[in-house]
Amino acid sequence: MHKLRSLLTVLGLVFGVASVIVMLAVAEGASRQAQAQIEALGVSNVILRSKEPSSSESEINFRSFEQDFGLTYDDLRRIEETIDSATSVTPLREFRQEARYADQTVDARIVGVYPSYFEASKIEIVLGRPIEPADLKQRANVCVVGEDIARNVFRGKSPLGKSIQVDNTHFFRIIGVQGYKTPSAGIGSSMSASDLNSDIVIPLTTDRSRIGDVITRRQQGSFSRQRLELSQITVGVVDRHQVKTTAAALEGLLAKYHPREDYAITIPLDLLEQAQATQRIFNFVLGATAAISLLVGGIGIMNIMLANVSERTREIGIRRSLGAKQRDIIFQFVIETASLSLFGTLIGVIVGLAAPSLVSYLSGMETMVTPWSVAIASLVSLSVGIVFGIYPARQAARMDPIEALRRM
Template structure:
């Protein structure tokens, strides 16, 4: 029997029992839909984590000042002044395989405005090398340079959200904004980002949408700060090509522990380690969701086997007639396998549609990124067809092994 003829016969058989066929396909549909949606959510989450890690820098080590209550802060300052330029100098001198060490100063703004608007944004004083160490793509203009830092220039680079708040649809480059009592000229605008805030394994990764960057020296000289607060918000350390971020982090942690008198008023973050933790979490998620999807496919396979056994019973006399007119066992076996193949294939196609729909709903309603890949569609559909064929094998063998004479006598 030719494949095309077998498939047409399978289609006629399924069409003759539409409700039964539809109910049988539900298990495969939900299983494939679960696989598609699970893989798309997982791929989207992995891509999102990767983009956040790349923003922090895979070769970087970040020393971040911790926040404390005022009373606790007073006690800590008896031991340590916090993350400071002294730490920067010590790291540059004592830690091997380091390419760059750049400080980041956080400025507390009580007003940020322009002649046309106002905003609530974070303000940072950073080195001119900061953009080389972390991902800060520009949409327009430039990042400030060494001369701006040397001359304490009153210039800034702003996020896309800040630009909209302050200047609306107007071109922001060359315009002026006021942070506290200091006027700054906009020399660059950062590329827009999809989200305002995110985190990786509990570590916050701020969005640049509403951030303002100005030269580090300008921040030190022209803005006041609380003397109890840590002088620096962060220190970003770039390891060399042959250096290990984890080894550098261990060295930095030991050095700062001595410099701060044992006061843990800082944390050392290794983006590379965060990526591995995120991937481990993702693997656990994939295993759990894969088991759920596998159970759905198994239930679907049992449904196909059940319906195929019922079909064998219903078509016993027909099988006897076909055998009597010359059909071989392999023809009968092939016909029933074609029917189970058609059931699983149609269920798989419906499941792909369901999975893509679920991924879209999750992306729009929950705000989670989802990525539907061709490999996930091929994998889920292939598994669905394989389960269908395996489930139909026993009924097909049973039908082929029927005694023709007894089959003809069957009512």
């Protein structure tokens, strides 16, 4: 009889269920995205990164004005010879440099690698071929470019066979193009944000023989020189259960030769476990926050049902005088409450399933609805609605039939 009032009554549950589903979908999407970036590093890997020491520990050769720090080829040799649990050891060196083709100029990241780099980093070659062992052995002037460089510099034309100039000095023939990879945020204490789509990847031997270990940067009339042999060494481990022991062995090995701690060790497995623990806490906090609206919805149902009891005193008195027991009255009002709760829950689920797609469209955030979030929100909503309807039902059942009939 009171359709609008019934609809307004269940709105609290509608928004409560929808908010639980949407908030957990946003949390799940953000967590999955962070975990995907970590898993891309390889949960069976240990990543060693060069890092610039603090100013108090920095050593500068004032004769050549060179700052010397970071991982070295000697470190690479020691790791290959002493770490038995390592299945692969993949070094690379990276630095930013200006690249030019015809009248097009881009700020690119030059990356010297071993052929195993593409598999270790899960990089797909969509055009041409990757760097091969023969390129490494011959110190070939070849490169693989990222998708952004291929698109922005060559404007839809095939870059294969073209030569790109680095630092106005060195020319590299393009032999392949990398597939697009989503830029990653900084992960861990040593992993900086990176965009692989602006990379120019060359053989590591070519990098050392053509460009050298010293990187010179000129800016606004000043210049700096840094001697950096290797930027990163990725150590693949046989079994993920041996990752932490391997990391401890690497820490002990490097500590002997790097007293200034100009390196950092990142264990993706640790980061993944931390991300999963953070997700559980985040889900609990968001779920508890959204559940408050379900509580408010339950209070709204109880309020309306108490009003219904007052309005239907005559009906209750007549039923009781004709032989209805207390349990019949309780059953009548609980069924009504359960119907309202079910109606509000169904609408809330529909809204909750549709809203994450809208959030993703408007904000660009990744969202992911999980079945357990829908199940929990629905069960809590139904439970809250029924529990808050029991009190009004008991109040109606306890009503004295004679007193109820006097109010007719």
